[in-house]
Amino acid sequence: MLDERSKKVLYAVIQCYINTPGPxxxxxxxxxxxxxxxxxxxxxxMSDLEEMGYLRQPHTSAGRVPTDSGYRFYVDSIANEKQQxxxxxxxxxNKKFELIKKDINSFLDDASxxxxxxxxxxxxxxxxxxxxxxxxxxxxxxxxxxQLAVILFTDExxxxxxxxxxxxxxxxxxxxxxxxxxNSRFKGRSLDEIKRLILxxxxxxxxxxxxxxxxxxxxxxxxxxxxxxxIYISGLSEVLxxxxxxxxxxxxxxxxxxxxxxxxxxxxxxxxxxxxxQVLIGAENSLEEMNQLSLVAATYKEGDxxxxxxxxxxxxxxxxxxxxxIVDSTxxxxxxxxx
Amino acid sequence: MLDERSKKVLYAVIQCYINTPGPxxxxxxxxxxxxxxxxxxxxxxMSDLEEMGYLRQPHTSAGRVPTDSGYRFYVDSIANEKQQxxxxxxxxxNKKFELIKKDINSFLDDASxxxxxxxxxxxxxxxxxxxxxxxxxxxxxxxxxxQLAVILFTDExxxxxxxxxxxxxxxxxxxxxxxxxxNSRFKGRSLDEIKRLILxxxxxxxxxxxxxxxxxxxxxxxxxxxxxxxIYISGLSEVLxxxxxxxxxxxxxxxxxxxxxxxxxxxxxxxxxxxxxQVLIGAENSLEEMNQLSLVAATYKEGDxxxxxxxxxxxxxxxxxxxxxIVDSTxxxxxxxxx
DNA sequence: TATTAGCACTCTGGTATGGAGAGTGCTAAA
DNA sequence: TTTAGCACTCTCCATACCAGAGTGCTAATA
Numbered sequence: 108m109l110d111e112r113s114k115k116v117l118y119a120v121i122q123c124y125i126n127t128p129g130p131x132x133x134x135x136x137x138x139x140x141x142x143x144x145x146x147x148x149x150x151x152x153m154s155d156l157e158e159m160g161y162l163r164q165p166h167t168s169a170g171r172v173p174t175d176s177g178y179r180f181y182v183d184s185i186a187n188e189k190q191q192x193x194x195x196x197x198x199x200x201n202k203k204f205e206l207i208k209k210d211i212n213s214f215l216d217d218a219s220x221x222x223x224x225x226x227x228x229x230x231x232x233x234x235x236x237x238x239x240x241x242x243x244x245x246x247x248x249x250x251x252x253x254q255l256a257v258i259l260f261t262d263e264x265x266x267x268x269x270x271x272x273x274x275x276x277x278x279x280x281x282x283x284x285x286x287x288x289x290n291s292r293f294k295g296r297s298l299d300e301i302k303r304l305i306l307x308x309x310x311x312x313x314x315x316x317x318x319x320x321x322x323x324x325x326x327x328x329x330x331x332x333x334x335x336x337x338i339y340i341s342g343l344s345e346v347l348x349x350x351x352x353x354x355x356x357x358x359x360x361x362x363x364x365x366x367x368x369x370x371x372x373x374x375x376x377x378x379x380x381x382x383x384x385q386v387l388i389g390a391e392n393s394l395e396e397m398n399q400l401s402l403v404a405a406t407y408k409e410g411d412x413x414x415x416x417x418x419x420x421x422x423x424x425x426x427x428x429x430x431x432x433i434v435d436s437t438x439x440x441x442x443x444x445x446x
Numbered sequence: 447m448l449d450e451r452s453k454k455v456l457y458a459v460i461q462c463y464i465n466t467p468g469p470x471x472x473x474x475x476x477x478x479x480x481x482x483x484x485x486x487x488x489x490x491x492m493s494d495l496e497e498m499g500y501l502r503q504p505h506t507s508a509g510r511v512p513t514d515s516g517y518r519f520y521v522d523s524i525a526n527e528k529q530q531x532x533x534x535x536x537x538x539x540n541k542k543f544e545l546i547k548k549d550i551n552s553f554l555d556d557a558s559x560x561x562x563x564x565x566x567x568x569x570x571x572x573x574x575x576x577x578x579x580x581x582x583x584x585x586x587x588x589x590x591x592x593q594l595a596v597i598l599f600t601d602e603x604x605x606x607x608x609x610x611x612x613x614x615x616x617x618x619x620x621x622x623x624x625x626x627x628x629n630s631r632f633k634g635r636s637l638d639e640i641k642r643l644i645l646x647x648x649x650x651x652x653x654x655x656x657x658x659x660x661x662x663x664x665x666x667x668x669x670x671x672x673x674x675x676x677i678y679i680s681g682l683s684e685v686l687x688x689x690x691x692x693x694x695x696x697x698x699x700x701x702x703x704x705x706x707x708x709x710x711x712x713x714x715x716x717x718x719x720x721x722x723x724q725v726l727i728g729a730e731n732s733l734e735e736m737n738q739l740s741l742v743a744a745t746y747k748e749g750d751x752x753x754x755x756x757x758x759x760x761x762x763x764x765x766x767x768x769x770x771x772i773v774d775s776t777x778x779x780x781x782x783x784x785x
Numbered sequence: 786t787a788t789t790a791g792c793a794c795t796c797t798g799g800t801a802t803g804g805a806g807a808g809t810g811c812t813a814a815a
Numbered sequence: 816t817t818t819a820g821c822a823c824t825c826t827c828c829a830t831a832c833c834a835g836a837g838t839g840c841t842a843a844t845a
Contacts, residue, residue, distance in 0.1 A: 132837050145789050168795040168838045210609045246587060256605055258597055266595060266607045270549045344701040347694060355686060362683040471808050484818050507809045507824040
């Protein structure tokens with residue numbers, strides 16, 4: 108294990124590095140943090156820390172740089188300190204959103220901008236996962252002769268609409284009956300569950316051959332086919348300020364990854380179950396293109412159920428303390444807003 | 447004016463430059479294009495072209511590079527050639543979209559990806575401008591006690607929904623009456639027009655103080671408050687391949703501009719009226735950050751009315767011929783799809 | 786025994802230097 | 816009017832060099 112003094116030096120190096128990029132040397136550490144030790148001693152300690160894998164030297168006779176394990180150690184330790192929620196931040200969130208009475212999707216769009224503005228990194232928000240959201244009400248509206256619009260209201264305040272082809276002979280009255288049936292039968296259940304139930308029903312009813320029922324089931328199957336969740340990404344230009352993004356190819360890779368939104372959705376879905384604020388450092392996330400980046404994520408909830416994820420993406424050399432606080436406050440804020 | 451020979455040399459220089467970046471010299475021109483002239487003669491012609499402002503030298507004793515006027519001349523001339531629509535492209539468009547029966551917004555999202563994939567530049571599509579779209583049908587659905595959902599169907603196949611606060615005492619039956627009234631009175635009119643008419647009505651009715659009517663008007667005002675049009679931008683990573691994007695600061699500026707979507711919306715709105723495919727070269731567009739880029743745009747229509755804009759954004763050193771053809775075909779395709 | 790001062794060594798980053806290569810403009814000849 | 820020839824210019828690249836920062840090691844010190 109690490110003795111107290113070594114820990115302090117490690118934190119000092121990491122904090123130095125977060126403030127100003129570039130290898131940090133022993134002299135700088137002694138100057139900025141007053142350990143009452145000479146550079147030579149610090150050098151010895153740093154050499155030990157290197158051996159333990161928390162620091163590394165880009166090249167001989169350069170200062171030290173934190174490794175992924177170094178960051179991990181650091182993040183774990185600041186997580187242990189009781190996280191004091193930044194009240195100024197919460198106030199600002201309240202101020203920014205007090206006037207807003209939008210549906211949740213435009214709200215999440217704004218929230219991603221917010222995340223990025225506050226952190227100066229990339230802000231990401233995802234709309235509630237369809238497998239999580241629960242049906243509040245469905246409306247089926249005949250739109251054209253052979254098309255109908257499905258309007259899905261969820262308990263979380265989302266409105267989804269979808270165009271579904273329909274047999275021309277079905278009347279609005281019949282659609283209303285179908286909608287009523289669905290509402291009475293499935294209200295409060297998750298969309299995924301409803302889809303499953305309907306599929307089961309379908310196999311059962313096939314023998315019946317009642318044309319209205321079979322049409323209804325077809326409509327439902329379409330209506331509840333899971334739409335990919337929306338994802339909002341903001342602040343790309345922010346991170347380009349950072350010196351780690353000096354390589355065009357890396358920028359391109361990152362942009363490519365972020366444009367392939369399903370990749371990010373997957374990534375965030377995977378951590379959606381976890382409790383509290385998650386931090387993935389460097390290669391801890393599954394996307395190779397994001398090996399050089401870190402991700403701070405949290406879920407927002409409806410009641411106790413986590414239903415969606417928000418995150419900040421930034422360099423490994425990130426101000427974790429602040430990022431965690433921002434993500435955490437924002438997630439809580441959204442949760443409160445939903446209830 | 448320019449004699450035929452000079453024109454050919456100008457085109458040769460521009461095409462050379464489009465194919466391979468970097469100043470093009472007289473020798474290269476004679477080698478690639480067989481004018482039957484010596485480098486020295488080409489040099490003289492190029493010198494003339496420079497004097498006329500179509501070419502310029504990055505520095506003495508370098509080859510020549512096209513100026514904005516040079517590109518303009520070139521683009522105008524290829525526009526005069528009867529634009530043969532790339533039938534292979536149209537076929538591909540048909541193939542890619544034949545299976546798709548989505549609402550127009552997800553379609554436009556796909557279309558922007560398409561534009562960028564085909565051109566290898568940035569693809570932009572905008573959803574129909576609310577001032578242009580016409581009301582097909584409105585539905586008002588009580589959602590919670592103090593909120594109602596407005597569902598707007600437009601003739602162009604768009605569905606907009608909005609949450610609007612409402613007095614709790616208003617019943618669904620009353621909402622239906624309001625919706626019916628709006629439908630009967632305003633169907634087929636543009637949303638902007640409706641908004642104007644309602645505002646007029648409002649000032650008139652204020653004296654009446656009938657609470658239902660005033661509530662109805664309040665609802666409508668909210669319902670028709672113009673939502674900013676959606677805009678879909680794809681292919682950022684594509685353009686980073688190009689050598690003109692070697693400067694990080696320029697990339698950041700560009701990203702910043704593209705993230706401020708209202709800027710792009712304005713830009714495209716301004717050219718929405720124009721007939722045919724528009725080309726804006728370099729500083730011809732109003733955004734300073736896009737001075738080094740060109741924009742090829744066209745509108746799609748519903749009947750004769752142009753209702754939305756699509757575009758390709760790329761370097762000034764763009765394959766205009768191809769870009770114009772792609773934008774043109776895609777715009778026509780969307781127009782056909784809407785009818 | 787733990788810490789420190791001193792020193793030689795190493796690596797980076799910026800600046801000066803010197804062709805090689807590509808292209809031009811000009812002049813004189815065809 | 817076109818072309819060949821030539822001197823000149825400018826960029827790009829590789830090389831060399833130096834200052835600066837930092838290390839590791841050794842020997843001295845508390």
